[in-house]
Amino acid sequence: MGYQNKVAVVGAGLTRFVRRAQETGKELCFEAARMALDAAGLRPRDIEAVVMGTAPDVFDGVHMKGEYLADGAGGFRKPYMRSFVGGGSGVFAAIHGWYHVASGHFDTVLVVAEEKMSSCLPHPQAAFNGIYDQFLERPLGVNLLWIFALEMNRYMQVHKIPLETIALVSVKNKRNGLDHPCAQEGIPGNYTVEEIVGSEVMVWPVTRLMVSPVTDAAAAIVMVSERVAKRISDRPVWVKGVGWHLDTSYWTNRDLYYPKYVEYAARMAYDMAGITNPRREIDVVEAYDPFAYKELHHMEGLLLCDKGEAPRLLERGITARNGELPVCPSGGLLGVGNPIAAAGLMKVAEIFWQLRGEAGARQVSRPVRTGLAQAWGDLMQVGTVVVLGV
């Protein structure tokens, strides 16, 4: 793949994850964007282009909300584009920012991701039903959790994974989230496996504490060319690889036990980064964890372990913050909250902070040089991967 420029991340920002934020979406964008610019030591006038990642318009009841949010992201009178691949949007926005700079077209790009889900009453669940086929599936009275519960059960059945093992992801991430200053009130905590499994059954096998909540937040990063990075930053974090991939929307025609699209996205990113042995070469991972099983599912898709092996790594503590392969040291979506697109970009920002040694109480104990952020979305069909390194 041919591209012109090396690309660095030089600043990141994040708002608190809150439900029914007092701030509008634009105001949340402004806060995150301002923090990222401050961190990079740049002013809005230094930014040549802005990328917005934000998921369904239907949450906000604002159509074309990419354009609506442009002001808050500093995107007016600038080249501005929105990227939207459902839950994959946050990481895809970073990829989008990467190719703006890698192409040689821009030297400085601000990437902002926003989600304000709580405007949608009584629950954004209902707005999500529109992702199902209007003839084949919606008449059955679907809700969004079904596909995840079906996928989770398939994964459990194929590999004979007990529910208690999957619940360990919630235990780990909710505990990690205790150290995140932006975590949503009431979401992180010290829970036992029994409490996770014993919480309200929403759509078996998914219980309430195995699903991430509705949240409002924004995240932002600043991406610059090598030339600018060397001038303005002591510790740039380089984009080593990016990958993205889409599977068929005939989701019932796929074997749900394994996310092939994540593997393809990962392979694309690894090829670009020159990574031949991801298990050894990746030091810290922010896998997408809107549901507990998803972290395990995605670790396998990311080729960090064999199919069906992720639960064993989890049980052995390898994916703990002080383990050999820390996964979601931030607390992830289960421990911090899930403002869809912002949660994805938060994962990129977390890897940035981890690689700079700026993650504070969340800093992983092993030395880290290479990290990975991944997100996923739509009808379980989108994989987006970014590999960062120092």
Add this chain to the structure above:
Amino acid sequence: MSVHIREYPGVPLRDRDLQEGRVLATEWRVKAQYAWDTGAALSRFFRGLKEGKIYGRWCPGCNRVMVPPRMFCEWCFRPTVRWVAVRDTGRVNTFSVSYVNWDASRSSVPRVPAVIELDGASPGMGIMHLLGEVGDTLEEILRRVRVGMPVRAVWKPPTERQGAITDILYFAPVEGPGGGENG
């Protein structure tokens, strides 16, 4: 969040703030109507359901019988060429037990969504539907339903069918030896 950042913007509000009118809120009901086309493949599929038949579509490139049917094969990217009636029996690929309604409100009566691989379609070609006659409580359902279990469609009476996916009321377990093939 970085150790260098000291302030974390974002102010939470509670449901109560909204209910007690401390938040200016507006309500907007979307008034949208759609006249969707079912398309060539699903038109035939739904006409089939009205007659109590389930149709798939065959691709000469990869030799797959695909359900739901489509007029093109997304693998081979060429037109599919033949209708194939598959059986109304199959096996459960995966299932779940739902206590949540479409709008996230809770239901005390569980429903059992499943992906069902129909006999006569290519392996892995499942459709989503509901299971029925499998119990009323989570315990009963988990005792009765298993992945790989043979099931058969329970149809609405012919006069009540509308050419919709709901012409099949649900799939029920097929009991006894040889279940799934002959029912």
